[in-house]
Amino acid sequence: xxxxxxxxxxxxxxxxxxxxxxxxxxxxxxxxxxxxxxxxxxxxxxxxxxxxxxxxxxxxxxxxxxxxxxxxxxxxxxxxxxxxxxxxxxxxxxxxxxxxxxxxxxxxxxxxxxxxxxxxxxxxxxxxxxxxxxxxxxxxxxxxxxxxxxxxxxxxxxxxxxxxxxxxxxxxxxxxxxxxxxxxxxxxxxxxxxxxxxxxxxxxxxxxxxxxxxxxxxxxxxxxxxxxxxxxxxxxxxxxxxxxxxxxxxxxxxxxxxxxxxxxxxxxxxxxxxxxxxxxxxxxxxxxxxxxxxxxxxxxxxxxxxxxxxxxxxxxxxxxxxxxxxxxxxxxxxxxxxxxxxxxxxxxxxxxxxxxxxxxxxxxxxxxxxxxxxxxxxxxxxxxxxxxxxxxxxxxxxxxxxxxxxxxxxxxxxxxxxxxxxxxxxxxxxxxxxxxxxxxxxxxxxxxx
Amino acid sequence: xxxxxxxxxxxxxxxxxxxxxxxxxxxxxxxxxxxxxxxxxxxxxxxxxxxxxxxxxxxxxxxxxxxxxxxxxxxxxxxxxxxxxxxxxxxxxxxxxxxxxxxxxxxxxxxxxxxxxxxxxxxxxxxxxxxxxxxxxxxxxxxxxxxxxxxxxxxxxxxxxxxxxxxxxxxxxxxxxxxxxxxxxxxxxxxxxxxxxxxxxxxxxxxxxxxxxxxxxxxxxxxxxxxxxxxxxxxxxxxxxxxxxxxxxxxxxxxxxxxxxxxxxxxxxxxxxxxxxxxxxxxxxxxxxxxxxxxxxxxxxxxxxxxxxxxxxxxxxxxxxxxxxxxxxxxxxxxxxxxxxxxxxxxxxxxxxxxxxxxxxxxxxxxxxxxxxxxxxxxxxxxxxxxxxxxxxxxxxxxxxxxxxxxxxxxxxxxxxxxxxxxxxxxxxxxxxxxxxxxxxxxxxxxxxxxxxxxx
Numbered sequence: 017x018x019x020x021x022x023x024x025x026x027x028x029x030x031x032x033x034x035x036x037x038x039x040x041x042x043x044x045x046x047x048x049x050x051x052x053x054x055x056x057x058x059x060x061x062x063x064x065x066x067x068x069x070x071x072x073x074x075x076x077x078x079x080x081x082x083x084x085x086x087x088x089x090x091x092x093x094x095x096x097x098x099x100x101x102x103x104x105x106x107x108x109x110x111x112x113x114x115x116x117x118x119x120x121x122x123x124x125x126x127x128x129x130x131x132x133x134x135x136x137x138x139x140x141x142x143x144x145x146x147x148x149x150x151x152x153x154x155x156x157x158x159x160x161x162x163x164x165x166x167x168x169x170x171x172x173x174x175x176x177x178x179x180x181x182x183x184x185x186x187x188x189x190x191x192x193x194x195x196x197x198x199x200x201x202x203x204x205x206x207x208x209x210x211x212x213x214x215x216x217x218x219x220x221x222x223x224x225x226x227x228x229x230x231x232x233x234x235x236x237x238x239x240x241x242x243x244x245x246x247x248x249x250x251x252x253x254x255x256x257x258x259x260x261x262x263x264x265x266x267x268x269x270x271x272x273x274x275x276x277x278x279x280x281x282x283x284x285x286x287x288x289x290x291x292x293x294x295x296x297x298x299x300x301x302x303x304x305x306x307x308x309x310x311x312x313x314x315x316x317x318x319x320x321x322x323x324x325x326x327x328x329x330x331x332x333x334x335x336x337x338x339x340x341x342x343x344x345x346x347x348x349x350x351x352x353x354x355x356x357x358x359x360x361x362x363x364x365x366x367x368x369x370x371x372x373x374x375x376x377x378x379x380x381x382x383x384x385x386x387x388x389x390x391x392x393x394x395x396x397x398x399x400x401x402x403x404x405x406x407x408x409x410x411x412x413x414x415x416x417x418x419x420x421x422x423x424x425x426x427x428x429x430x431x432x433x434x435x436x437x438x439x440x441x442x443x444x445x446x447x448x449x450x451x452x453x454x455x456x457x458x459x460x461x462x463x464x465x
Numbered sequence: 466x467x468x469x470x471x472x473x474x475x476x477x478x479x480x481x482x483x484x485x486x487x488x489x490x491x492x493x494x495x496x497x498x499x500x501x502x503x504x505x506x507x508x509x510x511x512x513x514x515x516x517x518x519x520x521x522x523x524x525x526x527x528x529x530x531x532x533x534x535x536x537x538x539x540x541x542x543x544x545x546x547x548x549x550x551x552x553x554x555x556x557x558x559x560x561x562x563x564x565x566x567x568x569x570x571x572x573x574x575x576x577x578x579x580x581x582x583x584x585x586x587x588x589x590x591x592x593x594x595x596x597x598x599x600x601x602x603x604x605x606x607x608x609x610x611x612x613x614x615x616x617x618x619x620x621x622x623x624x625x626x627x628x629x630x631x632x633x634x635x636x637x638x639x640x641x642x643x644x645x646x647x648x649x650x651x652x653x654x655x656x657x658x659x660x661x662x663x664x665x666x667x668x669x670x671x672x673x674x675x676x677x678x679x680x681x682x683x684x685x686x687x688x689x690x691x692x693x694x695x696x697x698x699x700x701x702x703x704x705x706x707x708x709x710x711x712x713x714x715x716x717x718x719x720x721x722x723x724x725x726x727x728x729x730x731x732x733x734x735x736x737x738x739x740x741x742x743x744x745x746x747x748x749x750x751x752x753x754x755x756x757x758x759x760x761x762x763x764x765x766x767x768x769x770x771x772x773x774x775x776x777x778x779x780x781x782x783x784x785x786x787x788x789x790x791x792x793x794x795x796x797x798x799x800x801x802x803x804x805x806x807x808x809x810x811x812x813x814x815x816x817x818x819x820x821x822x823x824x825x826x827x828x829x830x831x832x833x834x835x836x837x838x839x840x841x842x843x844x845x846x847x848x849x850x851x852x853x854x855x856x857x858x859x860x861x862x863x864x865x866x867x868x869x870x871x872x873x874x875x876x877x878x879x880x881x882x883x884x885x886x887x888x889x890x891x892x893x894x895x896x897x898x899x900x901x902x903x904x905x906x907x908x909x910x911x912x913x914x915x916x917x918x919x920x921x
Contacts, residue, residue, distance in 0.1 A: 433802035
C-alpha cells in the first residue's frame, strides 16, 4: 500500500524532521525573516497542548473541533454569527473572528488550524495558514479546484506542516481490511470497481435565483463569497446547499468522493487516471446534476492491471451482483463493489457469503489508527504523518475533482465522441483544451493563493 | 428468429384463416350471437379499402392517420378538438367524435379498423373496445399503460383474430433486420449483456422533453373550452385539469404515462428482443433518482435478467434514461460518437452499436451477414396488408404484448414503495402467472382500478 509505506518511511525520518524543525525555530528567534518565508511550524512537545484555531465552525467544523477538544481551542472564525452561535458559546475562552486573515494576523500563538468552510474557501485559508507555518486539518474535498489542491499539497510539503484531510473513514478498520483482502489476493486481480452514493440532498440542475433578498445582519456575505465571483446573497446557497453550486461546491463527487474512494485508492495503489468520461442528468453552468455516472480509466500499477473505476450518485448504482444472496442488502446509500478475477467484494465483505466465511480475515499487515483526528494531533506534535496528509489526499482529491471536469464537459464529450485524456502530473486535459478552464477557478480581486 | 418462424406459420395458414372468417361472418348473419362474441372482422379484399377510425388524432395520431391515408378515413375521435383541428381539416369527410365509446357504437358498421394514439392510460380500454367489436387495431407504443393491460389486449386480439400492429415503426426498418442478421450470423458471438439508453426525458443535458421527479400542481386552472377533461382522464382517477399534463407532458406522470422507459423502450428494446429471441424476463431490478408517487424519477437504470433461449446463453439487459449511459466501449476510436440514444450488444467476439459491429477490424473481418429476413413494405403498410388478410404485421400484439409487458415491468421496479425492497432482492417474475413472486406487494402495480364507465 503506497500511502502506508510512505507513512512508515516518514516515521523513520521523524526524528530528523523534528530536529530540523527545532533548528529552524531557533534560527527564527534570532532573525527578522518572517515565519512564512521559512514556513516551519512551531514545535509542540507531545506533553503540551496545541493551540488550535477553527475557521468555518457552524456546520461540520463544530464536529471537528469537538474531536480535537483535548487541545486548546484558542480562536474561532466564522462569517455567520447565527449559524456559529452555539459553537462560539461552547468555547467561551476562544477569541472570535469573522475574517480568517485578521485572525491569523492577530493570533500569534496559533499552532494549527481546522478548516471546515464551504469548498470554495478551503484553499485560500489553508494556504495562508500553511505559509504561516501552521498545521492544517482541512475538510474534504481538500479544495475547490485541481490547481488549488496541487498548490496546497506542494506548499504543505515544502513547509513541513502536519496535515490531514477530513475524510475520517481513512482511519477505519474497514479501509485497512479492503487493502488487506486485496493484498492477500482474496479476489485476485481487480480490473473493475464501482462506487456509489445516494446523495445529493440539496437541489441540483437549477438556475441562479433572480430575486435578491436582504443579507441577514448576522452574515458577512462578502467574506462568505471569499474568492468566488461576486453575486447577490440568496438563502438557496447557505447553509449547506452551496454544495450543489459550481462556484462554491463540488457536487456529490466532491462531497463524498474523498471519503468513499480512499479505500479503493489505497488498496489498488491508484495514481492519476489516463482518461475519464461522465454522463448525468441536467448539468448547467450553475449547478451540479441530480444524478451522474463518472468513469475513470487507471493504467497498470506495480503488479496490478489497468482498472476501470465507476462512480454513481443521485441514487444510481451498479446492478445487483449475482453472487449476493437474495435478502442481503445491496444498499443505495453508499458502498464500493470490487470485481476481481477470482471473486467480488462489497465494501470489505467477500461475496458470496459462503466465500466470506470460508476465507475469514486476511493477514493483518497494516498498522491500525489511533483515530483520524488523533493522527493529526500526533503529527502536529512531531509524530508520524497522518493517514490523509496532503501528500496522499492531494492526488486523491485531484482525481475526484477531475470527475467534475468531465461532468461539466459531458455534453461536448458525447457530441465529439471522446473521453477526456488526462495528463495528471501536468494537470492538463490533452485532447479537449476547453476542459482546462475547469482545472482552476478564477478568484475575485483581492484574493490569491 | 422465433417470431419470424411464427409469422411464417401463420402466414402459411392464411387462406384457412380467411375461409374461417368468411364462414364466421356467414354464421353471424343468421344468428343473434352478438358480433363481439364471435369477434370476427369483415373480410376485406386487397382491392378494397380499409375503413379506418382514429382515436387520439392531435399528436402522433395525426401522423399515423396520414400514414394510412391511402385507405378510407371515416371517423376521427379526440377529446381536444382544438389540438385535433389540423387532422380534422385534412379529412373533412370523416365524422368527428369526442368519446371513442360513442364513436364505436355509432360507427360500428362503418369501420374495419381503429388507430389508437391517445395518451398511454387510454390505450388499453380503447384498443380492447375496438378488438371486441372485431376491429383491426393499430396502437401506439407502449401497447398499454400497465402489464396486465398488455396481457389482456394481446389475448383479446388473438381471440378475435384481428390484425394488429404496435406503433414502434423502427421494427420495420433495415437496421432492425441487420441487427438480427449480424447476431444470428455470429458477428459478435454469444451475447450475455446488452445496454439500451435514451437521454429522455432530457433533451441533451440542458433542456427537458417533459418534467419528471416533480410533484402534483396545487393550482386548478380552468380547462380550455375545447378540451373534454373528463374524457381525457378516461379510466384514470379523477383529478383537476392542469396544463402540466396536456399535451404531451402526461408522459412523466404515473397516472397517465409510462416515463422514458415506456416512451422509448418499445422502440429501442424491440430489435434486441428480436435479435436475441427474448421471452419474458426472469427478474428485474432498478436504481434511480429520488422517487415520488406523482411522476417518474429524473433518471434511472433498469436491469432485466433473461434466461437461456435455445443456443443463446442467459443475458442481462441494462436500460438507462435521463442522460445515463453505459461506459463508452474501448473498441470505439476517438471521434466516433457513442450517442445520447443507443443500443450496445456485448458479445464474446465483439460488440455491436446499433447494427454496427465494433471494433472496425472485427466489422471488416465479418463482412456482411447473410440476408435471411424478409424486408418490410413499411410499418403502416404491413398492418394494412394484414387487415386485408395478408400476413401478420411485424409488431402484431403476439409480439408487441410480451415486449410491452417487459418494458412496463421495469416501471414496477421504479415504484417508490418498491425502492427499499430492491436493496435486498431483484423482482422475480413469473410470466405465465403474471406475478412477481418474491415481493407480493409489487403485484398491485401490474394493474389498476378504472373509473366507472371504463373496463377491459
